[in-house]
Amino acid sequence: MFIIPARRIFSKNELLNTKLLRAFYGWLIVMAPGLTTVTGLAQDVPLPQATVQSLNQVPVPIRLLLPPKIYAVPGIEMNIYFDNICVVINPANYVFDVTCAKGVQQTERWTFVPKDQDVGEFPFLLEVRDDANKVIARAESTLKVVARDAGAGRELSMLIVGDSLTGAIYPQQVVNLCKPQGNPKITLVGTTGPGGKCNGECRHEGYGGWTARMFATHYTGIARTDGEVSPTKYKTHGSPFIYKNGEATPVLDFPRYCKEYNNGKIPDVVTIFLGCNDNFGAKDKTIDASIDAMFKYYDILVDMIHQARKDTKIGAVLLVPPAATQDAFGANYQCGQTRWQYKRNQQRVVERMVAKYGNREAEFLYLIPANVNLDCMNNFIMRKAPWNAATKVEGIRLNNGVHPATEGYRQIGDTIYCWLKAQLTAEPAPSSKP
Secondary structure: OOOOOOOOOOOOHHHHHHHHHHHHHHHHHOOOOOEEEEEOOOEEOOOOHHHHHHHHHHHOOOEOOOOOOEEEEEOOOEEEEHHHHEEOHHHHHHHEEOOOOOOOEEEOOOEOOOOHHHHHHEEEEEEEOOOOOOOOEEEEEEEEEOOOOOOOOOOOEEEEEEEEOOOHHHHHHHHHHHOOOOOOOEEEOOOOHHHHHOOOOOEEEOOOOOOOHHHHHHHOOOEEEOOEEEOOHHHOOOOOEEOOOOOOOOEHHHHHHHHHOOOOOOOEEEEEEEHHHHHHOOOOOOOHHHHHHHHHHHHHHHHHHHHOOOOOEEEEOOOOOOOOOOOHHHHHHHHOOOOHHHHHHHHHHHHHHHHHOOHHHHHOOEEOOOOOOOOOHHHHHHHHEEEOOOOOOOEEEEEOOOOOOOHHHHHHHHHHHHHHHHOOOOOOOOOOOO
16 A cells, blocks of 8 residues: 655546556556555546556666676686666666676676686676666676686787777886786787887877777877877877888778787787777767778778788777766866766777677677776876865865776776686697788
């Protein structure tokens, strides 16, 4: 029985007026799940059976974007943050229920630090329940834990391509994780690195504001200075993969790039981490067209690499979610972009990438699920300041919408490292020839 807190009493006939009834039942679905009879009116009114059923059967719109595979290595924490894999405003309104032989389910995540004896593959099931304990969404994946010494001693060259998310910290994390004994001997390829310099072990092709289109088409005539990308004028450079011979039209020439920057060897591994700038300004009505445009140039880059060497392993890094609150977007974009719109765009990019590039391992094309293993609340840049102008009491707000803090970048590096180790399990050494 449910008492309606109303100032006037509705008659049965008045309540059954079509417009009022629709509004009334809509309120009931939210406020009184499971209700079958309304009391407090001039006469008790039983709800129609269809409405009673709808209270328990109305589907809640939630899409789960769980990647097909989750990679893990002993000693490295792997996480799935529930907010990162669904498109909802508030994940706290739902119950996330993990079924897996490994790991621990916590409030906001599933987390796991494997041990050596955990090597193997394990089914991973995630269900989402509503407040009536009904399963409203379900997704499956496979947890693949690979040996700590996978790829030990293998000499590998690796090219990391991306935007400002790449031009930061995670390439160094990959290098650092590969240093201890039992790991591959990795050499990063690239014309830039920390501070715009490429004279150290951390090299890559990561440039702030860049898109797949820029890597595939952008030519300015000053892509390099004395064989290297200028560390102070990267915004004026063209793609490092585009060359012009004499008066000929500039073209992508990946073998020439590798001749100049990897001793003529085509990299064993390439990762591509793009999608942020490609789709930043999209809206719900334009996001799919925006992604289609990105895919056009993304595919050009994939083809460029595989035309040079068909067995180079290309890892398509799934776009990571934004910081957890609107504060971060206000700090960067004032009123120009909302966290909710960006996340909707990001999740659609992930959804489309999984559909397009997933299950293509036979073509040496893989998904790297960096999107699941990033703490968007605690591992993004923060700022301490007074809560408002009238108080000296300070609080902490997130302060960058799309760029993690150092700890967040390390989580991205962890995911790429675990994926890399999985590719080296019981695998013969590559030829490095086309």
